[in-house]
Amino acid sequence: MNFEILAYEETPLGLLCLRRREILSQPGTLVTEVTLNHEFLMSSYLTASEKSLSKLGLDLVQSDGSTENLRVLVGGLGLGYTAESALDSEGVSHVEVVEFLPQVVAWLENGLVPLAGRLNADERLSVTHGDIYERLSRPGAQDFDLVAIDVDHSPEDVLGEQSRGFYSCQGIERAKSHLTRGGVLGVWSYDESSPLLANMKEVFNTVTVEKVTVMNDLIHEEQTDWLFYGVN
Numbered sequence: 003m004n005f006e007i008l009a010y011e012e013t014p015l016g017l018l019c020l021r022r023r024e025i026l027s028q029p030g031t032l033v034t035e036v037t038l039n040h041e042f043l044m045s046s047y048l049t050a051s052e053k054s055l056s057k058l059g060l061d062l063v064q065s066d067g068s069t070e071n072l073r074v075l076v077g078g079l080g081l082g083y084t085a086e087s088a089l090d091s092e093g094v095s096h097v098e099v100v101e102f103l104p105q106v107v108a109w110l111e112n113g114l115v116p117l118a119g120r121l122n123a124d125e126r127l128s129v130t131h132g133d134i135y136e137r138l139s140r141p142g143a144q145d146f147d148l149v150a151i152d153v154d155h156s157p158e159d160v161l162g163e164q165s166r167g168f169y170s171c172q173g174i175e176r177a178k179s180h181l182t183r184g185g186v187l188g189v190w191s192y193d194e195s196s197p198l199l200a201n202m203k204e205v206f207n208t209v210t211v212e213k214v215t216v217m218n219d220l221i222h223e224e225q226t227d228w229l230f231y232g233v234n
Contacts, residue, residue, distance in 0.1 A: 008034075008114050011105045015039075015161055018105055020114060025220065034081060034116055038161070046116050049083040051190065051214040051227035052152060056087035058212055059148045059188040062233055064093065066184035068147055071095045075146045075180065077134030078153040079106050082117040084190075088148070089124050097127050100134040102153070102162075107131050135168045142180030149180055152190040157198045169198050174205045174232070181234040189230045198230055206232030 009020040016039035025031045025047075033047040044052075056074065063072060072095060074088040079101035088097045101107050107129055109115050110122065121127055134153065154160040157169040167173045169189075177187055187206070189198065194211075202209045212229040 009105065009109060013103050013105055015103065018103065020109055027220075036081065044080050046081055046083075047220070048216055048218060048225065049081075050216050051229065052080065052083040053087040054212065054214050055150050055152055055188050055190050055229055056084050056148065057091075058229060059150055059186045059231060060088065060091050060094070062186045062210070062231055063147045063184060066233070068182070068184055069093045072147040073145060073182075074098070074148045074150065075100070075134075077138075077149070077151040078102075079110065079129060080152065081115050082110060082121050084150055084152050085121060085127060085129075086117055088150070089121075089126060095126060099127070099129045100132045100137055101129060102131075102133055104131045133164060135165050135173075138168065138177040138180060139173065141176070142178075144180065144182050144185070146180050147182050147185045148188065149177060149185070150188045150190075154191075156191040156193040157189075157195045158193070169195075169201065171201045171204045174201055178205055178232070178234060183234060185234045187232045187234075191228045191230065194228050195230070202230060202232045206234065208233040 005023045007021050011018050019037045022034050035045045036043040070093050072093045074097045076085050076099045079099045085097055085099050088094055110118055154165055210231045215224055215226040218225045
């Protein structure tokens with residue numbers, strides 16, 4: 003098997019495709035990929051930054067002394083690597099994932115993605131169809147130790163108009179209300195975003211930015227993603 007279409011569906015954001023292929027230069031190595039409107043979105047081949055979004059965020063939470071019964075809210079299911087990384091922490095008691103596209107939720111339920119077995123078997127995980135940005139725009143009750151957002155390409159390159167208000171000072175302030183004392187808001191971006199950084203510094207006293215750089219040997223280039231964290 004060199005190439006297989008697992009799902010091809012119309013969504014509110016456009017044509018969504020889940021595919022699996024063998025890397026020709028690495029016989030036997032299969033990768034699962036997602037495209038939206040025929041543009042590459044994500045892959046199971048390089049997942050370091052998605053995993054780091056949860057891991058580094060939880061490291062910040064635990065450095066503040068909170069190490070048990072941690073609750074995590076993830077915006078965007080994708081292929082599940084951000085959620086899996088959160089579940090890998092022994093201190094995490096519950097991970098809730100909010101996914102905008104029901105088709106993506108169905109991929110997990112139907113076992114089409116590589117992590118389906120692992121994630122579906124973990125009772126600490128709940129996955130719901132919804133709009134994470136609408137959820138965070140409502141007043142919070144300081145429920146979560148980590149809120150990890152991995153939805154858009156970047157704050158300036160969004161998948162849908164519903165997300166634009168989130169990256170403003172007002173949007174970040176509302177998201178902050180969902181954090182426990184010492185809780186962390188983490189945001190993934192493929193690009194460095196000075197406006198987001200400035201807005202987060204307006205809202206949080208402590209803000210850190212992490213670069214995650216890996217070598218993409220499929221195109222023989224380094225690839226850098228950016229993780230923004232604000233500590234409540």
